[in-house]
Amino acid sequence: MDEKRIRVLVAKPGLDGHDRGAKVVARALRDAGMEVIYTGLRQTPEMIVEAALQEDVDVVGLSILSGAHMALVPRILELLSNQGLENVRVFLGGIIPEEDVPLLKQMGVVEVFGPGANTQTIAQVIRHVGHSPEAS
Amino acid sequence: MTDAGRTAEAILAGDRRTLARVITWIENQEPASRPVLSALYAHTGRAHLVGVTGSPGSGKSTLVNEFAKLIRLRGGTVGIVAVDPTSPFSGGAVLGDRIRMRDLAGDAGVFIRSMASRGSLGGLARTTGEVIKVLDAAGFGTVIVETVGAGQSEVEIARTAHTTVVVQAPGMGDDIQVIKAGILEVADVLVVNKADRPGADSAVKALQMMQRLGRDGRPAMSLHRRWYDSQPRAMEWAQALLPDLNSVDEWEPPVLQTVAISGEGVEEVLDAIRSHWDYLQRSGELKFREAARIERELDLLLREKLMAKLLNRTRGGEFESMLGRLLEREIDPYTAAELLVHRGADCG
CATH class of the missing domain: 1.20.5 (Single alpha-helices involved in coiled-coils or other helix-helix interfaces)
Incomplete structure (x- = not known):
């Protein structure tokens, strides 16, 4: 019998031009035994939430380098909750100024990982919340 | 309720x-x-199940994206199951087929699900068949299944789908490759994608040559028809509805060219997929294919159930002590299996 696998959507909202960081994280989560759905560059919040719904993921990881996080993240959280997906845990990575982090966490982002974050730490944190009872 | x-x-x-x-x-x-x-x-059995298989990077996902767009234009709905491999080391997977299917976002007539193969080796996950049933019941008129990037022996899709599309890209080897056994044998539609690349014409010629070789002399029986013959109980049932499938001309898989990235040639492939579906229904072969598939499914389920029951009944030392005796060469595995089956049946 198969055990339950943690399913993670790794997405890049907005107009960023490169996705190396997102790929590094996708690969690290794969090596940590998770199923990672990778959707590529330039996703709208609507596309991301639709993919999260169809793929029934436990976790969404967003990578934003453009500085548009204070617009994109609340929109994605709102759409998730409109779809009844408020149990999906949202992580953020990329270039996020220190002062925005508390605000983002207040909105519901579980954790923000900046440049140089250790991929094993990321995997550990995601595994922890992916298996916690709130995430179904 | x-x-x-x-x-x-x-x-x-x-x-x-x-x-x-x-x-x-x-x-x-x-x-x-x-x-x-x-x-x-009871709500399944209505969708046209289309399998898309071929080597990694041959353009399967891009083609599936184009098929789905076209089916939507023609007024149909599409469920897509895209299978990618699970790492045998970590158990994890990166499922990347959605990257090529972004045109389909925001369309309520499309549902895309990525699946990891989770250790299964036939090109599909063990539970892909069940997932297809749910999409079929949900009312999607066409269900497209994209396999793991397949090499030569991942033929499970042909026993699952009604119509199997095998995608090739130019430059993947000489014409000996095409007469080897494997996925080319299960194709209902053959596609040479990336047809704008050098070598496309020779890939098409090689595939056509393979088909002609098969037709010289005695007409070659397709893999599917041989498969039906190997499922005698289902065939008895199907033959009551259609006495002699061999009197019906077999489908000849067309060889088509596409440039999926620009959509070139995709319409012709979709038409061929639909023609094959019409052929299956008109000729009655669909009944045979369904019967063979269902017999196999029931067979596998029975095996699973009986095995679980047997292991359950011979638990508590019997199975384990047999292992010990086998290791000591006191008994041979054939006799051991027979004994275990007898004991499992006795205590029922």
């Missing part, structure tokens, strides 16, 4: 979140999925 009944009703009514959730149950083989599948079964 039971919980499972309510869940099934929600799927039939088009609730996409419930659909996604039940697919997860199926993937994880959670007991809750069983009664839902039972309740949905």
